[in-house]
Amino acid sequence: MRLVIVLLSALLPLAHSQAPDPFAWLFGWSQRSYFDSLRADIKGGACPEECDCPHSFPVSMYCDGRGLTAMPAIPSHIKYLYLQNNAITAVPDSALTNATDLVWLMLHYNQLRSEAIGKKAFVKLASLERLYLQHNNLSSIPSNLPHSLRDLRLNHNKIEKVTPADLEGMDNLTILYLHDNAVTDMSTSLKDLKSLTLLDISNNKLTKVPEALPEHLHQLYLESNTISSVPEDFLRRFTQLQYIRMAHNQLTDKGIPPNTFNVTGLVELDLSFNKLERIPPVSNTLQHLYLQANQIKEFTLGSFCSIVDVTSFSTLRTLRLDGNEISPADIPSESSLCLRVASNIEV
Numbered sequence: 001m002r003l004v005i006v007l008l009s010a011l012l013p014l015a016h017s018q019a020p021d022p023f024a025w026l027f028g029w030s031q032r033s034y035f036d037s038l039r040a041d042i043k044g045g046a047c048p049e050e051c052d053c054p055h056s057f058p059v060s061m062y063c064d065g066r067g068l069t070a071m072p073a074i075p076s077h078i079k080y081l082y083l084q085n086n087a088i089t090a091v092p093d094s095a096l097t098n099a100t101d102l103v104w105l106m107l108h109y110n111q112l113r114s115e116a117i118g119k120k121a122f123v124k125l126a127s128l129e130r131l132y133l134q135h136n137n138l139s140s141i142p143s144n145l146p147h148s149l150r151d152l153r154l155n156h157n158k159i160e161k162v163t164p165a166d167l168e169g170m171d172n173l174t175i176l177y178l179h180d181n182a183v184t185d186m187s188t189s190l191k192d193l194k195s196l197t198l199l200d201i202s203n204n205k206l207t208k209v210p211e212a213l214p215e216h217l218h219q220l221y222l223e224s225n226t227i228s229s230v231p232e233d234f235l236r237r238f239t240q241l242q243y244i245r246m247a248h249n250q251l252t253d254k255g256i257p258p259n260t261f262n263v264t265g266l267v268e269l270d271l272s273f274n275k276l277e278r279i280p281p282v283s284n285t286l287q288h289l290y291l292q293a294n295q296i297k298e299f300t301l302g303s304f305c306s307i308v309d310v311t312s313f314s315t316l317r318t319l320r321l322d323g324n325e326i327s328p329a330d331i332p333s334e335s336s337l338c339l340r341v342a343s344n345i346e347v
């Protein structure tokens with residue numbers, strides 16, 4: 001039925017000029033919505049020639065993959081704006097002044113440099129929830145981003161620093177992608193992010209775990225940095241953390257305080273490609289532990305089970321220990337009691 005209405009509304013101008021029609025009641029309905037969206041176009045500005053504003057999605061504007069080098073004019077009723085895969089080099093302060101209803105703004109895969117983004121370019125977008133700026137050429141996070149953001153993607157840029165002002169007041173931010181940048185310092189920039197559940201800062205230049213990590217995180221991705229130690233009790237504050245990835249860092253035994261990773265709730269812990277010589281104690285509720293390519297010399301069963309009996313055993317399913325300094329012969333025979341559900345142990 002929906003398809004029929006869409007087809008009929010496409011034929012409307014033609015149908016309109018003809019004699020009375022048995023489907024007039026149907027035209028009456030679609031005619032109204034056709035002219036409503038036309039009116040909306042005229043009131044807030046027309047759809048620019050280089051973009052598509054389909055009548056079936058009157059609040060969306062598609063300008064992706066068209067070789068644009070500058071921002072198009074944006075009718076004021078548009079909520080979802082697709083500008084990815086172009087060669088846009090600048091977002092001046094004036095570019096988005098009319099577009100105050102925007103909810104999604106997709107600007108990924110362009111050629112934006114920080115100097116070419118107006119200090120107030122995004123400031124009026126009070127309803128903006130998704131801002132995609134990944135795969136550009138930014139050296140800092142744009143100023144005055146709206147506090148309404150929920151999903152902010154800045155990965156694959158050249159960002160070196162994240163300051164507290166950059167992410168201030170973003171109470172509703174849930175997803176933050178900063179991976180594949182050159183971040184050395186985050187200061188306390190994460191402190192306001194009460195709703196953040198996914199933080200990806202892998203592939204940067206961090207030498208330590210960022211301060212003030214939000215306590216509702218579910219996923220924390222820090223791999224491929226140069227972190228050599230973690231703060232005492234840094235996981236205690238989290239109640240919902242399930243995935244920690246810290247592969248490809250410089251972690252040593254000395255840098256990991258006792259029981260750091262023995263916290264319940266964790267599902268996956270990836271510490272592969274570090275410099276550990278011992279297996280750190282983990283909670284018996286952990287399911288996947290990646291320790292390959294470290295310098296582990298001993299299989300310490302006590303890291304998984306401090307006692308073993310009928311009710312107390314590890315729920316570990318995956319254990320990767322390949323690329324260390326132990327061999328299958330180093331695994332004590334009692335392990336089958338402790339690691340009784342492990343289906344995938346690689347040594």
Ligand SMILES: *[C@@H]1O[C@H](CO)[C@@H](O)[C@H](O)[C@H]1NC(C)=O
Pocket residue numbers: 044045072073074075094095096097098
């Ligand atoms: C904003 O809207 C005004 C009035 O409709 C129009 O003159 C102006 O060109 C628009 N600016 C942009 C950047 O779209």
Ligand SMILES: *[C@@H]1O[C@H](CO)[C@@H](O)[C@H](O)[C@H]1NC(C)=O
Pocket residue numbers: 111112113136137
């Ligand atoms: C990024 O900027 C640098 C100079 O700042 C330039 O050499 C390079 O071509 C730019 N890359 C892209 C993808 O625009």
Ligand SMILES: *[C@@H]1O[C@H](CO)[C@@H](O)[C@H](O)[C@H]1NC(C)=O
Pocket residue numbers: 147148149169170171172
């Ligand atoms: C966060 O979301 C709530 C509920 O949707 C909304 O009422 C509130 O204004 C939002 N906060 C900001 C800073 O936009």
Ligand SMILES: *[C@@H]1O[C@H](CO)[C@@H](O)[C@H](O)[C@H]1NC(C)=O
Pocket residue numbers: 262281282283284302303304305306307
């Ligand atoms: C983990 O901590 C609990 C109590 O918090 C303790 O009973 C258990 O022995 C510890 N596990 C290991 C492997 O040290």
